[in-house]
Amino acid sequence: GNIIEESSLRISVSGICRDQLFLDYLNNFFHKIFSLDEERILPQYSSNKLSAIRINSIVIFYALEKLGVISPNQNIKSFSIPQWIFNQNDYTVSCLKGMFEIGGNIVINSRNSLELRFIRPKEYIVKYFEKLCYLLNIKTSNISSFQREVNSTKKYLTLKYYLSIARKSQVKKFLNLIPTLKWELSRNRIQ
Structure with a gap:
């Protein structure tokens, strides 16, 4: 938001x-x-x-x-994100769930396997997501960036930052630990 x-x-x-x-x-x-x-x-x-x-x-x-x-x-x-979120697992899980519901994507990657991505326009927000995953022992990719054309007539580009969770074991760990509504809604479309 x-x-x-x-x-x-x-x-x-x-x-x-x-x-x-x-x-x-x-x-x-x-x-x-x-x-x-x-x-x-x-x-x-x-x-x-x-x-x-x-x-x-x-x-x-x-x-x-x-x-x-x-x-x-x-x-x-x-x-x-206030420090108290990082100090208790319940709050860490809840914060990570909220962030993923808003900025997370569930995709089938080029290897035909499930991948979780977190994309935001501000790098510091993606770093927060990475830190929360780290605290819960969920391994993520490094943070990367890409430019995207927003308006084809004005050639306006916007910079986005992202990370992904692609290892099958880590995707499973994330979805078991953090049951999101986004996953529940996507599950039927993916199967």
């Missing part, structure tokens, strides 16, 4: 995330974590499909500050 201004959060939704089950999951998550009213969560549609969820509430920022994710003096467009 992106923090747009001091009272608005925009979460882009794409691919498998457009599944109604996942969207209901996100809505329930926001209600539970931030105690938001229905009218605060605004879906945004692109070509008749949900492409983003916008949440208008200052409550989010107070909750993120209370959890230590952002500090009052910090640049509002960046975040950090």
Whole structure:
């Protein structure tokens, strides 16, 4: 998600995330974590499909500050994972699950095997993901980057950072330790 201004959060939704089950999951998550009213969560549609969820509430920022994710003096467009997340396995697993639900991909690679990828526009976020995996003894690839053309008419390029979990034993360990809704929704399509 992106923090747009001091009272608005925009979460882009794409691919498998457009599944109604996942969207209901996100809505329930926001209600539970931030105690938001229905009218605060605004879906945004692109070509008749949900492409983003916008949440208008200052409550989010107070909750993120209370959890230590952002500090009052910090640049509002960046975040950090508080140290207490790294100190307890339950919190580490929960944080890794949330990060994967938002920025993770489940793909069949060129060797025709299952691979997990984590892709974000900021390298420090991918480094957080790598550190969380390391703490849970899950082996990942090194962090790499690639450029992608965003708008073919304006030739606008964007830089993305990613890592992958490709070893069969590590993929299995990740999915057993961190049962994500994204995996549950993908499993039927892959088999």
